[in-house]
Amino acid sequence: MFTRGNRLEADIDALRAAFLNREFDEATFTIEGNSFAEYARTCGELDARFTDPTDPNFQAPPTFVSTLVGGLALPPDFPKLSGVTMDAGKGVEWKAPIRDGATLTGKSHLHDIFEKTGRSGRMVFLVRRMELYDENGTHVANADTRTVIREPSS
Amino acid sequence: MSAPVATIDDVEFGVELPTFSPDTSIDNIKRFGQHVGWGGPRFTDHEAARKEGFPGALVPGVMSQGFLGAMIHRWAPKAEIVVIDTVFRAPVLADTPHSIAGVVTDVDEEAGTVEIDITIANAARETRVFGTATVRLPIE
Numbered sequence: 001m002f003t004r005g006n007r008l009e010a011d012i013d014a015l016r017a018a019f020l021n022r023e024f025d026e027a028t029f030t031i032e033g034n035s036f037a038e039y040a041r042t043c044g045e046l047d048a049r050f051t052d053p054t055d056p057n058f059q060a061p062p063t064f065v066s067t068l069v070g071g072l073a074l075p076p077d078f079p080k081l082s083g084v085t086m087d088a089g090k091g092v093e094w095k096a097p098i099r100d101g102a103t104l105t106g107k108s109h110l111h112d113i114f115e116k117t118g119r120s121g122r123m124v125f126l127v128r129r130m131e132l133y134d135e136n137g138t139h140v141a142n143a144d145t146r147t148v149i150r151e152p153s154s
Numbered sequence: 155m156s157a158p159v160a161t162i163d164d165v166e167f168g169v170e171l172p173t174f175s176p177d178t179s180i181d182n183i184k185r186f187g188q189h190v191g192w193g194g195p196r197f198t199d200h201e202a203a204r205k206e207g208f209p210g211a212l213v214p215g216v217m218s219q220g221f222l223g224a225m226i227h228r229w230a231p232k233a234e235i236v237v238i239d240t241v242f243r244a245p246v247l248a249d250t251p252h253s254i255a256g257v258v259t260d261v262d263e264e265a266g267t268v269e270i271d272i273t274i275a276n277a278a279r280e281t282r283v284f285g286t287a288t289v290r291l292p293i294e
Binding site: 034035038039040042043044045046047050061062063064066067069086087088089090091092093094144146 | 219227
């Protein structure tokens with residue numbers, strides 16, 4: 001007979017086996033310099049390369065890609081996990097500048113699924129990674145979104 | 155205030171970055187939402203946010219992450235943020251003062267990179283957002 005902990009671990013293993021690194025969404029984004037310049041200003045950036053469209057090195061701040069949202073948050077066949085869902089964090093891996101007028105393709109997959117146990121109970125974390133490529137196929141950034149599902153107490 | 159960092163040689167292990175007070179006003183969040191998205195009522199209207207069970211309107215997490223990036227660039231204008239990872243520990247409430255701090259936890263002079271621990275805290279010094287960044291600086 002399994003304990004609750006073992007059963008959940010098996011569930012996580014099954015989810016990892018079924019869904020990790022399987023692309024489930026592709027979206028296209030047109031990057032407008034005015035938008036990322038305003039993003040930069042409202043966030044407190046001072047450097048002209050982020051705020052001034054006339055700067056010769058004008059580019060999006062690295063964290064701007066976190067604002068890009070694809071069509072699907074999870075694979076369509078991903079099971080519904082009961083509990084309270086929250087945005088647990090964002091990560092960016094910057095690889096190359098993103099310029100005004102760029103067309104980016106974002107390809108999303110689940111990069112990690114894991115669990116933690118805190119004072120308030122078990123939590124399941126889903127890490128969705130969007131890989132972003134420019135029109136030349138250059139991989140310009142990865143944008144990770146961590147979602148936590150806090151399981152209801154039994 | 156010390157001069158901005160220009161190269162890796164200007165960085166010492168353990169140094170604290172100048173603190174930065176981000177603009178968490180509803181007006182600024184509305185401006186952010188207008189141009190970037192993430193402008194829903196929970197971010198722009200205290201009453202609407204309370205109806206959703208929050209203590210007040212929230213600063214979007216993606217904006218908090220932007221504040222952290224801005225703090226690093228204010229400290230080192232030529233810095234390239236290679237990796238930034240942020241954990242949303244608790245809500246950052248709009249229209250309330252917050253401060254952003256950073257401390258250098260590693261310096262790789264050969265690679266020209268530094269590791270920085272970053273936090274956003276409220277006026278009660280409670281950490282709301284924390285994370286790490288890897289930053290590349292000019293070697294010469």
